[in-house]
Amino acid sequence: MTANSNKKRYSLRLFVAGNAPNSRIARKNLEHLLAKHPEHEFEVEVVDLNVQPEVALDQGVFISPALQILEPNSGGIVYGNLSQKEVLEKVLNL
Secondary structure, eight states: OOGGGGOOEEEEEEEEOTTOHHHHHHHHHHHHHHHTOTTSEEEEEEEETTTOHHHHHHHTOOSSSEEEEEESSTTOEEESOOOOHHHHHHHHTO
16 A cells, blocks of 8 residues: 555635735635645635635635635535634544
8 A cells, every 4th residue: 555545635715805814814824734734635726706706606605715625525615714723624634
């Protein structure tokens, strides 16, 4: 069994409101969390609500920042600036 056999693939969508303070904090917190888990593969799409509000509306996201989990367990959304790393790790099953 190789080390890569436990590698999970995550597809995430982060909704932000431009460069607003909580959006900046959410980006930074997500970067730090993903850097802590190099054993997994992360794909992150950032959607700026100031530029693409229709994407958020289509997904039922009305608050930002918000992190939508597309894979592996589609449908979950975490709201806020992602400062509660333990909660985020639990939701992502890291």
